[in-house]
Amino acid sequence: MTAKLSAIPQPREHAVLYVGRRAEGARRRTIRRPLVVGSAGDADVQLVDPAVSRAHLRISPSPRGVLVEDLGSRNGTYVGGVRVTRAEISGPTVLRVGRSDLLVDFPREGEEDVVAASPAMREISSLVERYAALPFTVLIRGETGVGKEGIAEALHARGPRASGPFVAVNAGGFVPELVESQLFGHEKGAFTGATARHRGAFERAHGGTLFLDEIGELPLSLQARLLRVLERREILPLGGESPIRVDVRIVCATHRDLDEEVARGRFRRDLLFRLRELCIEVPPLRERPADVRALAEHFLRRIEPYVGRKELAEEALARLLSHSFPGNARELRNVLTHAASLCPADVIREVDVERALEAVGAASVEPSGAMLREVLEVYGGNQSRAAEALGLPRSTFRDRLKRDGARRAGRA
Numbered sequence: 001m002t003a004k005l006s007a008i009p010q011p012r013e014h015a016v017l018y019v020g021r022r023a024e025g026a027r028r029r030t031i032r033r034p035l036v037v038g039s040a041g042d043a044d045v046q047l048v049d050p051a052v053s054r055a056h057l058r059i060s061p062s063p064r065g066v067l068v069e070d071l072g073s074r075n076g077t078y079v080g081g082v083r084v085t086r087a088e089i090s091g092p093t094v095l096r097v098g099r100s101d102l103l104v105d106f107p108r109e110g111e112e113d114v115v116a117a118s119p120a121m122r123e124i125s126s127l128v129e130r131y132a133a134l135p136f137t138v139l140i141r142g143e144t145g146v147g148k149e150g151i152a153e154a155l156h157a158r159g160p161r162a163s164g165p166f167v168a169v170n171a172g173g174f175v176p177e178l179v180e181s182q183l184f185g186h187e188k189g190a191f192t193g194a195t196a197r198h199r200g201a202f203e204r205a206h207g208g209t210l211f212l213d214e215i216g217e218l219p220l221s222l223q224a225r226l227l228r229v230l231e232r233r234e235i236l237p238l239g240g241e242s243p244i245r246v247d248v249r250i251v252c253a254t255h256r257d258l259d260e261e262v263a264r265g266r267f268r269r270d271l272l273f274r275l276r277e278l279c280i281e282v283p284p285l286r287e288r289p290a291d292v293r294a295l296a297e298h299f300l301r302r303i304e305p306y307v308g309r310k311e312l313a314e315e316a317l318a319r320l321l322s323h324s325f326p327g328n329a330r331e332l333r334n335v336l337t338h339a340a341s342l343c344p345a346d347v348i349r350e351v352d353v354e355r356a357l358e359a360v361g362a363a364s365v366e367p368s369g370a371m372l373r374e375v376l377e378v379y380g381g382n383q384s385r386a387a388e389a390l391g392l393p394r395s396t397f398r399d400r401l402k403r404d405g406a407r408r409a410g411r412a
Contacts, residue, residue, distance in 0.1 A: 211253070
């Protein structure tokens with residue numbers, strides 16, 4: 001069956017594929033060339049899902065938007081809930097593949113890869129613009145959930161390698177026995193169970209960008225080999241006899257203090273020097289409350305194909321601003337996904353946010369001075385309403401605001 005879905009006028013130059021269950025996946029891939037989606041290790045977009053065929057579907061740019069083609073999969077490809085063999089889409093659409101959800105989206109004109117409302121994130125966006133054109137390795141450091149992979153994707157998308165693959169691997173998620181194979185690949189028969197040749201992450205990223213997330217978790221025993229690969233730009237798959245030249249740009253991320261890891265003997269100093277040619281420090285969300293509103297709007301647009309159009313009531317936004325988000329942007333996304341999924345109306349209320357915070361087990365700490373000021377602005381300078389939104393007595397709110405003002409004056 002061939003399906004044609006209704007068009008949205010003037011589709012954007014490049015669509016974006018988001019991979020994840022119920023719109024919560026962190027992986028994003030810009031569709032600049034045909035991409036094969038499947039469970040095979042050498043698929044352009046690999047899904048770890050037993051219900052997905054090795055080569056399940058192909059998704060390609062088309063004059064109207066995106067062309068989706070099923071590749072004879074066992075369980076079929078579903079576009080908007082309809083099983084298809086071929087479908088052309090030009091608006092935000094959910095694909096169902098096995099047990100996995102994919103979202104094809106078309107970013108708005110001028111929409112940023114990095115959501116940047118705060119001065120700190122605007123500076124990072126500026127760094128991304130400058131670093132994207134350079135060939136050097138970039139190390140991104142920040143707490144879990146601040147959006148390090150999104151920054152890595154922006155470095156790739158804005159640079160000269162944008163038409164090549166963006167391959168993301170999590171060093172903390174490697175199976176210890178297979179870590180070398182996952183990075184460098186293996187030949188058929190290299191070890192028990194190696195029934196076919198496997199292209200590792202470096203080979204799959206050839207001509208593009210390799211994102212090594214949680215690089216601080218990489219076993220010490222493998223760090224010397226990684227350093228060698230970075231210096232020689234060639235890999236030797238397990239069981240292989242001849243090295244393979246690879247042309248990749250490396251972007252790494254970590255939540256750890258790698259200088260401290262070096263001091264403790266858990267990370268190689270020479271590897272750290274090689275990885276930190278350029279560096280981006282991402283502050284936690286609690287230090288940049290101006291981004292909460294922008295991120296909330298961004299996430300609600302992303303899940304609109306699943307839950308319909310939703311808006312935040314003023315008091316709901318204030319409740320979000322009163323929370324410190326120890327899980328950063330990822331936690332904010334989960335809270336909004338939960339609130340929007342269960343909210344029957346078009347407007348998300350404070351009670352919906354409260355229930356979502358309880359459901360995701362969100363912890364909190366004392367709100368920062370920046371958050372106090374942001375909530376106060378939401379309520380038009382009304383300290384009583386701002387204090388109530390934060391769950392503080394008005395006197396406590398006023399005292400903390402004064403202390404924050406004194407601290408800022410002292411730094412001026």
